[in-house]
Structure formats: structure tokens, C-alpha cells
């Protein structure tokens with residue numbers, strides 16, 4: 555998969571994508587991240603990329619031309635059409651489901667706004683999708699782009715080895731993840747639940763699903779209401795709720 559990022563701070567984005575699982579995915583050529591700086595495409599000698607907002611008000615707005623030229627250069631750099639995503643608080647909330655769909659695309663482009671955002675005319679003509687990583691405002695779209703690169707990059711085939719498999723992730727089946735324990739078994743902070751030491755894989759799987767269901771019920775009932783539970787899961791959750799109440 556190829557990810558092109560249009561940003562005034564390309565080094566920041568490249569560094570985020572250079573470490574860990576995503577950095578390794580790039581080394582293994584499972585993922586390619588390229589950056590495009592609109593300032594390199596500004597036509598005036600001041601290399602301006604923003605201007606004050608028509609209608610007045612505080613703050614600056616990113617201008618059409620440098621972005622349009624950067625997007626054109628991005629498109630010309632590879633034959634595959636790019637699905638262009640604009641990161642902004644006005645976008646649709648990013649979910650793991652959407653991440654999984656994006657991870658299947660051959661190429662996406664991430665447009666990072668700064669200041670008060672981007673000229674609406676550019677968005678109307680060049681952007682396929684607007685996404686938000688949460689209901690808060692950042693100083694730029696780069697952190698949101700880094701989130702997408704990470705969430706999508708780690709899902710590329712071969713990026714995670716079995717020990718890290720994505721299938722057991724939180725949200726992988728619409729539930730929160732179960733608790734996890736590392737050595738030692740005995741610690742001043744407490745012990746490890748006995749079932750996890752039993753070697754009884756069916757009992758361990760049952761315990762983990764029960765914990766995921768219980769945690770989701772306690773912390774994120776909204777996720778639970780979106781999910782149809784089979785009879786087994788419903789019984790496990792009832793068991794958790796009875797134990798929780800007592």
C-alpha cells in the first residue's frame with residue numbers, strides 16, 4: 555500500500571512512520587509513505603501557502619494553488635489513483651471498521667490542514683473523504699495523519715508477526731480487549747488470575763471473552779448496543795454482571 559501525505563511538516567510525518575511496526579513495514583516494502591510539501595509548490599517568491607480568511611475573523615486559511623499543485627505532483631508520481639482523505643474535526647469519526655476498509659486500498663493520500671483549515675473550494679474538488687480522529691482540535695492534521703498511517707500500516711499483510719496478531723486487538727470484534735498479564739506471577743501489586751496459568755485453552759478463551767464483554771458493558775455500553783450477542787456471549791455477560799453486582 556502507498557500512502558502520500560500532503561503536509562507543511564513532512565519530516566514530522568516521516569519520522570512518525572519510520573519507527574516500530576510501521577517503520578518495519580516500510581523496510582519490508584509492505585507500505586510506502588511519501589510526503590509532499592505545499593510550500594514547494596507555492597508560486598510567489600514569499601512561498602506563501604496561506605492567506606487571511608474572506609469575511610474577516612482570526613486566523614489564516616490554506617490557499618488553493620499550492621495544495622492543488624502538490625496534489626497534482628502526488629498523482630503524477632504513481633499511476634495508481636489515490637483516495638484523498640482530509641483530516642479535520644468536521645470529518646466523520648474514524649473507527650476500526652473504517653481503518654480496516656482503508657487498509658485494503660492500494661493507495662490513499664492524506665491532506666493535512668494547518669491554521670484554520672483549507673479553502674473550501676479545494677476540498678469540494680479534490681477531497682474524497684473527510685475524517686476526524688476525535689472531537690478535539692489540533693494545531694494541524696499531521697497527528698491525525700500519523701494515526702491513520704499507524705492504524706492502516708499495521709494491518710498490512712506481514713506487518714505484524716503472529717505474536718502481535720491484529721485479530722486479538724481491542725475493537726477487532728467490536729469489543730474492548732481483555733486484561734493482560736506479564737511475568738512475574740507473584741508481584742507486590744497482586745497475582746495473575748489462576749485460569750491464565752491453567753493451560754486450559756478453552757477455559758482461558760472463555761475467561762477472556764467474558765472479560766471483554768464485561769469491560770465493554772462497564773466502560774463502553776455504546777459499543778455493546780451496536781453488537782448482536784450470541785447466546786454464549788449473552789450468558790457470559792450475565793455471569794459477569796452477576797459477579798460484578800455481588
Ligand SMILES: NC(=O)c1ccc(NCc2ccccc2)nc1
Pocket residue numbers: 641642643667668669670671672685686687688689690691692693694695696698
Ligand atoms: N480531530 C481531528 O481529526 C483533527 C484534524 C485536524 C486538526 N487540525 C487541523 C485542522 C484544523 C481546522 C480545520 C481543519 C484542519 N485538528 C483535529
